[in-house]
Amino acid sequence: MTEVAPGLRVSELRCHYPPASAAVVDIGELTLGPGATGLVGVNGAGKTTLLLTLAGARRPQHGTVTLDGVDLYGRDRREIVTRIGFMPQELDLPRELRVADAVSYVSWLRGVPGRVAATREPELLELVGLQDRRTDRLGRLSGGMRRRLVLATALVTAPGVLLLDEPTTGLDPEQRANLRALLMDLPGATVTVLSSHVMEDVEQMTTRIAVLDEGRVLHHGGTAAFVEERGGPHRSAELAFLTTLSGARS
């Protein structure tokens, strides 16, 4: 019996948005194992589409996505997707909703049993530092608090895999640093995929990096080595990324 490597694995993955036939994601093989992986690319590179597909929210036109060897779009889909937490780039819930209700609502969406959700909600709010804001309406939260709340909603199923789509976008430096610290200290998730434009986040938070361009993976390897080898004398993550991009395009 073949041993299955833990983590997310995509194989011959192709996604496009009908009626266009050009693939926005076209990946032969990619394994996202234990630890944190940064997913970087320019706008339109296919990061969000790939994350949605990895989250079980968007069935690919071709190929397979497996988590610990189980097909994400197969027969056991219902069970397997609960092991994945997804923090979308935007979650614009009604402003009149209260913080605790937002967590309850997403728990309900994700099929978490009511009793379990009721137990987890205060724990999650404490985890993201919003325990004193339970009854506040969403309209009264700052941008940083809202992102932390979205993070809490991504954790309602106690996932082993956490997919983060641009988690620090729109935050000021202090809020970004706080959220980054929170993400790095999160207990539970063994596989984390972080999609971000902010190379500083990727460099600090991940151990591996995948560079995506026009739906294809240009590079996949250790983050430190990536910066070391391609980041020039100042070891700039941004320069490493741009070097990789221009090298592939030339």
Added chain:
Amino acid sequence: MTGRLAGYVTWLGDRRTVLLGLVALVAVGLVPSLSRGADWLGSWKMALDAGTFSLTLIGPVAAGIACATYVRLATSGVEPLLRTGPRPWWPWLRPALSIWGLAAVAMSAITLGVTTSAALAGAVPYYDTLWVLVPALCVLAAQVAVGVLLGGLGRRVWLAPVAAAATFSLGVLGAIGAMPEIFRTGGLGVTYAGETYDATTLGLQTGATLGVAAGLLLLSNRTVVGRTAISRVVISLLVLLGAVCYVVLGNGIHDRYRAVSDPELVCRGDAVRVCMARETTRPLDDLVERMERQASALRELGLELPPRYVDYLAGSDDERQGGVMLLVEETLASTVSDETAARVLTTPAQCAAYRSDIAPPEASFDTRRLLARWLLFRAGLLQPRVDDFDREWLESGLEEQRSWVTTTYEQLRSCDLDALRLPAGV
């Protein structure tokens, strides 16, 4: 709030907003229901019809609310999350269900209000016709689905008034005959005395609107709503059913009402026996009283009144009994005029000619009108004016009038309408 409850109201606003929305829907629904005043007080069936007629505006407004809600939902970023849930179609459709429920409560409240008012005013309730609320609720589902489709696909807030207008237009298109009347609920403006809802027509309407609702909800988010094989099969069957019903409704005549074979009557009066359909007896006592007062003039001449005067219901032509032909507003009011009572007395037989496609002879109208004026004059209820065409004859004395009155009355009793003539000099 539990997650389950959150699923219902998250996208509609807080409880206060929901309550205000309900009040607004009721207020809007009262506009068509009260558009003809409160004449439905005289008929419970008509009140029921006026209640369901409220959907004429409640439906479009609910469609607008649904559209705005689904724009919010579709652009919120929630969709990826609900797609990873165990039953993604359920969180997607639940706001629509909430809006439908809210609008249904508004319509039901109005219907309850008007039917209760009618019952308190003396109209006999016909609870066995309450099933007509089912097709009305299906119409409402289709109306809400229009909003869901435009909001879910269009994702622009300005589409909300478009959804409302489009839904209202669908009703108008049905009313003018451009399409089958599948969006119609109530509003015919007749008493339905001796009639009942046609189950076949309303069944077809129910099927058609369910098909429309199912199809539109699927199109609003095909990936989510049509996610499972079961949902695809159910929706396909409903759409197929709807298509068949729509085609059948579009061909041939499909009346929403049919005559009851043996309508129940309520009779009052001894000297003059008058019977009206059980559902519209509001003016009966007053009519009997006024007819009795005027009928003495006929008896003085030795004329025999018919054994009873009976409401002119569909298929009830019987020359052996007098006819009660009232206008809709007369049937629904609590009192009638002396002129109305006189007119009924001049109908001592239910002549087929009165309801034939071919109009009765012109003279029959003139003679009945003169006979009615004579009755009023004899009862002291009419004082002819100087320039009235019949003043001289009315004031000429009973002996002068006896022959014409007697002859005319007997001709009316025997439905010999061609023989009717005005008296000489009139």
